Amino acid sequence: MNFLFSFIVLAEIFAIVAISTNLLMGVVGIFSVAQAAIMGCGAYAYAVLAAAGVPFVPAMGGAMMIAASVNMLTALPSLRLAGDYFVITSFGTQLVATAVFINWVVFTGGAAGLPGIPVAEIFGISFVTAGEFLWISSVALGLVALSFWSLLRSPYGKLLHAIRLDEIAVAASGRKVLRAKIGVSLVSGAYAGCGGALYAAYISFIDPVSFDIHVSVLVITMVVIGGARTLAGSILGPFLLLAIPQVLTLLELSSTQVGPVRQLIYGLILIVCVVWRPQGLAGRSL
Amino acid sequence: MTMLFLHLVVDGIVTGCAIGLVAATFAYFYSTSGTFHVAHAGVYTFCGYVAWYCTTWGIPFVPSLLIAMGVGALLGVIIQGLLYARLAQIKASPLVMLIGSIGVLTVLQNLAAIFFTPNIIQFEFPWRIANVELGPIFLSVPQLLILILCPLLYVALLLFSSYTALGRQIRAVASNPELAQITHLRPRRMFIYAIAISSAMVAVPGVLVGIDQAMQPYTSLIILLTAVVAVIAGGIGSLTGAFFMSIALSTIQSVSVLLVSGRWSLAVVFVIFIVFILVRPEGLVKRKFSREL
Amino acid sequence: MSYLDVAGVNKRFGGIAALTDCTFSIEPNGISCIVGPNGAGKTSIFNVITGFITPDTGSVTFKGHDLTTTSRHHRIESGIARTFQNLRLFEELSVLDNVLTCLADEAGNNPLTAIFRPIHTEAILRAKREKAREFIEIVGLSHKIDDLAQNLSYGQKKLLCIARVLATDAELLLLDEPTSGLAAAALDAMVDMIHKLKERGKSLLIVEHNTQIVRRIADEVLFFHRGTLLAQGKTEEIVSDKELGRIYFGEDH
Numbered sequence: 001m002n003f004l005f006s007f008i009v010l011a012e013i014f015a016i017v018a019i020s021t022n023l024l025m026g027v028v029g030i031f032s033v034a035q036a037a038i039m040g041c042g043a044y045a046y047a048v049l050a051a052a053g054v055p056f057v058p059a060m061g062g063a064m065m066i067a068a069s070v071n072m073l074t075a076l077p078s079l080r081l082a083g084d085y086f087v088i089t090s091f092g093t094q095l096v097a098t099a100v101f102i103n104w105v106v107f108t109g110g111a112a113g114l115p116g117i118p119v120a121e122i123f124g125i126s127f128v129t130a131g132e133f134l135w136i137s138s139v140a141l142g143l144v145a146l147s148f149w150s151l152l153r154s155p156y157g158k159l160l161h162a163i164r165l166d167e168i169a170v171a172a173s174g175r176k177v178l179r180a181k182i183g184v185s186l187v188s189g190a191y192a193g194c195g196g197a198l199y200a201a202y203i204s205f206i207d208p209v210s211f212d213i214h215v216s217v218l219v220i221t222m223v224v225i226g227g228a229r230t231l232a233g234s235i236l237g238p239f240l241l242l243a244i245p246q247v248l249t250l251l252e253l254s255s256t257q258v259g260p261v262r263q264l265i266y267g268l269i270l271i272v273c274v275v276w277r278p279q280g281l282a283g284r285s286l
Numbered sequence: 287m288t289m290l291f292l293h294l295v296v297d298g299i300v301t302g303c304a305i306g307l308v309a310a311t312f313a314y315f316y317s318t319s320g321t322f323h324v325a326h327a328g329v330y331t332f333c334g335y336v337a338w339y340c341t342t343w344g345i346p347f348v349p350s351l352l353i354a355m356g357v358g359a360l361l362g363v364i365i366q367g368l369l370y371a372r373l374a375q376i377k378a379s380p381l382v383m384l385i386g387s388i389g390v391l392t393v394l395q396n397l398a399a400i401f402f403t404p405n406i407i408q409f410e411f412p413w414r415i416a417n418v419e420l421g422p423i424f425l426s427v428p429q430l431l432i433l434i435l436c437p438l439l440y441v442a443l444l445l446f447s448s449y450t451a452l453g454r455q456i457r458a459v460a461s462n463p464e465l466a467q468i469t470h471l472r473p474r475r476m477f478i479y480a481i482a483i484s485s486a487m488v489a490v491p492g493v494l495v496g497i498d499q500a501m502q503p504y505t506s507l508i509i510l511l512t513a514v515v516a517v518i519a520g521g522i523g524s525l526t527g528a529f530f531m532s533i534a535l536s537t538i539q540s541v542s543v544l545l546v547s548g549r550w551s552l553a554v555v556f557v558i559f560i561v562f563i564l565v566r567p568e569g570l571v572k573r574k575f576s577r578e579l
Numbered sequence: 580m581s582y583l584d585v586a587g588v589n590k591r592f593g594g595i596a597a598l599t600d601c602t603f604s605i606e607p608n609g610i611s612c613i614v615g616p617n618g619a620g621k622t623s624i625f626n627v628i629t630g631f632i633t634p635d636t637g638s639v640t641f642k643g644h645d646l647t648t649t650s651r652h653h654r655i656e657s658g659i660a661r662t663f664q665n666l667r668l669f670e671e672l673s674v675l676d677n678v679l680t681c682l683a684d685e686a687g688n689n690p691l692t693a694i695f696r697p698i699h700t701e702a703i704l705r706a707k708r709e710k711a712r713e714f715i716e717i718v719g720l721s722h723k724i725d726d727l728a729q730n731l732s733y734g735q736k737k738l739l740c741i742a743r744v745l746a747t748d749a750e751l752l753l754l755d756e757p758t759s760g761l762a763a764a765a766l767d768a769m770v771d772m773i774h775k776l777k778e779r780g781k782s783l784l785i786v787e788h789n790t791q792i793v794r795r796i797a798d799e800v801l802f803f804h805r806g807t808l809l810a811q812g813k814t815e816e817i818v819s820d821k822e823l824g825r826i827y828f829g830e831d832h
Contacts, residue, residue, distance in 0.1 A: 031381055033388065077560050084322055084522075085563055087384060088514055092556040095511055103549040147694040154693035154700045155679065155686070155707055162669045162680045169667035172629065173681035174655030174747050175688070183690040213507065217392055224385060260399035260503075263392055270389030274382050275372055286382050 005130035007242065012137040013198045014238035016144050018222045019231070020191035023148065025220070026228030026286060027157075028184050029164035033216045034074070034090045035192050037097030040211025042067035042196025044101065044108055047206060050118045057122065060197045067193020068186045075185045079178060094213050101208035113207025120201040133202050140198055144191055145231050151187065152229075160184060214263060221266045224273045227283015236282050241266070291541070292423060298540030300429045300498075302533030303436040304491035309513035309520070309528040310440050311484035314447070317523040318460040318480040321370050322380065324387040326488060327510035328394030329365075331503055333358045333489035334496035335398040341409055354493050355486040362485030365390055366478050374474075391507075399503040409497045428498035435494065439487050440529050446483070447525070456480050460523075508552060512536070515559040582607040582782065583659075583751060588627055588637030590806075597623040598634065599806040605799075607750075610773065610783045612793045612814075615803035616827055621786045622664065623806070625753050628784075629661045630654050641751070655683075660749035662740045664756045664786075670729040674720055674739055677728050678711040683748035711746065718742040718772060734765030741772055751782045758792050770795055790818055790827075802827075 017039050024030045042063040049059035074093040078085040101108050108114060120127045120136055127133045151157050159180055162170045171177050200206050218241065226237025245262055253261055278285040312326050333354040340350035369390060373383050408414075417424045425433070447453040459476040495509075513528075516535050520527025535558065539551045546554070581604035588601040598620045605611045613621050626632040628639055630651040638647045646654050669677050687693065687703035715721055718738040723731060728739060737757060744752050758769050773796050776783060787793050793800060793814060800817040802810040804826055810817055817823060 025381065029379075029381060031384060077563050084380075085518065085567070087322055088511070088518060088559065089563075091507070091511055092515075092559060095508060096553050096556050099549065099552050103547070150697040150700065151690060151693045153704070154697075155704055156688050156690055156693045158672065158676045158680050159688055161672060161676075165669040165671055166667050168631075169663070169669065170680065171651050172631075172655075172661060172663070172667070173743060174652055174660070174683065175680065176652055180688065187690045187694070214504075217388060220385065220388065256404050257400060260396040260404055264396040264400065267389045267392030267396060270385055270392065271369065274378065274386040274389065275369065275376075278376075278378070278382060286379065286385070 009137045011239045012141045015235045017195035018234040020188045021223050022234045023188045028160050034093040035219050036211045036215035037094045038071045038192040039196035041070045042193025043200040043206045046197035046200045047114045047117045056120045063197035064190040064193040068189035071189025072185045079181045115205045117204045227280025228286045230283040233283035294540045298537030302536030306529040306532035307436040307491045309516045309532045310525045311488045313517045313528040315484040319477045325390035327506040328391040329485045330488050330492040331506040332394045334492040335402045337493040354489040358489035359482040359486040362481035366481040395503045406502045408500045432494045519562045584640040588634045590634045603808045607782050609798040612785050612787045612797035613801045619803040620806035658750040660744045660747040661753040668728040678746045681743040681746040714742045714745045754785045
């Protein structure tokens with residue numbers, strides 16, 4: 001039972017990060033391969049704050065704010081420019097963030113990571129086991145999903161769709177495209193930061209590998225297989241993809257092969273989806 | 287101090303030549319087809335592993351390198367023919383193309399890890415660590431090979447592009463795909479040639495850097511990042527800009543260890559990139575091919 | 580000082596001159612048609628007025644305000660909006676949402692409001708829908724309000740473009756070939772629409788190819804040739820000018 005709860009908690013955390021990516025890539029059409037890095041910023045910020053004695057909820061808020069700022073600042077130089085500059089900024093952000101996680105030892109504990117992150121505690125109740133933490137992750141996912149839904153329903157959401165479809169037409173009708181994009185990168189960053197903080201609080205150990213480019217590719221795969229622009233897609237994707245490692249344990253692979261085989265499957269899923277099923281399982285076409 | 291500086295500069299130039307060829311070949315395919323071919327890094331890695339595998343069977347260096355180039359060309363053709371052409375046919379957006387390319391990159395890296403080994407490997411050539419003395423500087427034999435072969439191939443690519451009939455046809459497609467279609471240049475075939483040439487060439491730095499340092503399936507993305515920053519800073523579409531900007535970037539990166547720890551050298555490149563897109567987004571050299579971003 | 584003043588505008592792309600010393604002005608509440616052969620710089624002058632290209636030299640002044648270096652956003656606030664020759668509709672959005680995103684009102688275009696004040700946002704959304712509906716009714720697309728833009732006929736799409744440009748609340752509307760590609764019935768509807776816009780107090784600057792249509796809608800005509808204004812005057816004078824006719828129909832080659 002604990003195993004199942006643990007799986008659900010992780011899937012819910014990744015669903016939050018997937019929604020963050022979906023908002024950028026699916027809704028506005030801004031490519032991002034740095035969502036794991038942003039998630040990592042949230043996780044490290046939470047770990048440092050929690051270790052300094054900040055309670056769970058404010059620490060989570062701080063983590064979200066830091067992740068949102070990092071996401072916005074790294075995106076800002078290239079938001080004004082089109083397409084390919086953003087791709088490089090995004091790859092660069094991810095790779096540089098990993099370098100920072102490894103090398104800024106004072107805060108991050110370096111490659112060895114940060115162990116012993118304090119347990120989440122709200123109003124004196126601690127959430128230690130997977131079954132207990134499930135409450136927190138479910139409420140967080142619920143809130144993120146609700147805000148995503150109301151965001152897309154609002155006039156701002158329609159504006160974001162319009163930007164994806166034709167940025168020039170949006171500018172021609174007097175909308176401030178840059179401002180809208182900055183807004184969305186803040187929201188998306190905050191979501192990813194929330195996911196990261198939950199991850200840190202739940203696992204109680206983080207290291208650079210938890211937020212490297214493979215994790216970003218995993219999150220993209222979740223969005224692509226789930227389908228763009230729908231909540232159902234972003235929630236379905238993580239549950240499906242996190243089940244793959246569980247299935248792989250049934251095959252008798254050597255320990256060095258497990259990681260590559262898992263990654264290989266993600267890569268194949270990406271290729272198959274873009275060619276044969278761009279709308280994923282429960283979404284719209286990218 | 288001056289000796290150290292000189293060594294760092296030479297190191298930077300050597301690495302820059304290798305990255306320069308990655309950048310030039312990336313720019314070549316990008317300006318021809320408009321595809322942001324991230325999987326180029328995967329071809330680079332995979333070819334390195336192919337050459338390594340050949341040498342473990344006792345095949346000498348030169349044939350191993352040629353086999354790796356052949357495999358590279360083949361991989362390129364498969365990627366273009368089976369994925370990019372298909373996506374172009376269904377009018378996929380650049381975003382979807384890019385995701386497909388990331389998929390291929392992931393597949394290639396992990397195939398290398400599964401078929402060969404996920405661990406760090408080294409070539410077993412006895413001459414790998416032999417040094418050549420050129421005045422005050424020492425170069426290892428693999429470094430010397432990089433210094434000779436990569437610029438040579440870059441020049442060959444330039445000459446091919448400007449002076450052969452096929453090269454000119456490919457360039458014509460790059461500057462105007464619609465017109466080329468009308469004049470029966472068959473852009474899709476030109477894309478295949480362009481990716482085959484790029485992929486065969488990128489195998490060379492893939493193998494040589496592998497011999498010089500060591501190989502690991504997942505590190506090539508960092509090289510590609512530097513290369514693509516060079517492509518942008520050098521002016522998209524300019525092969526010369528891409529090649530020399532790679533050398534400049536690598537040299538700066540190499541020398542920067544005098545000021546900041548080598549662990550931050552990737553960040554140095556990224557900062558240069560940010561400065562570039564803020565100050566001069568069109569790059570140093572005006573673009574030759576007019577491909578809209 | 581006139582209503583809209585374009586003075587001494589030059590623009591070169593590489594070696595090619597798109598606009599050469601282009602100077603003209605128009606008066607409020609009229610329908611001015613820009614005519615001229617292909618490549619005369621008609622769309623380029625639209626791009627200069629609406630800020631899509633910055634001229635190398637020259638200025639654009641609207642109601643006494645120099646707009647030459649201002650943002651596209653600022654020009655719409657000042658009261659100039661445009662349509663595109665290739666429409667640029669949001670094909671995957673509904674007719675209603677196409678108009679809604681173009682409304683002048685910035686209310687609700689903010690992620691924090693949308694997330695933290697959902698009820699307030701819902702009220703804004705309802706108000707905006709109501710407003711958008713009015714514009715859709717003006718162009719007569721009320722029966723298609725929930726259809727996706729991509730499912731409209733070409734004539735309906737062009738009307739939707741008018742509704743979008745109306746939604747910006749601009750007073751000077753620049754329409755790029757509003758009648759091109761339309762069959763007779765849709766064409767008549769568009770001509771009526773243009774007259775209706777004038778009645779609503781809008782000023783119009785229209786790129787138009789068809790001289791028959793120009794006769795039906797224009798108060799004055801601006802004749803462009805090789806990136807510059809060749810003649811400006813009453814419709815009948817320009818349209819019946821033999822010299823201009825020769826240039827227009829390409830007999831000078």
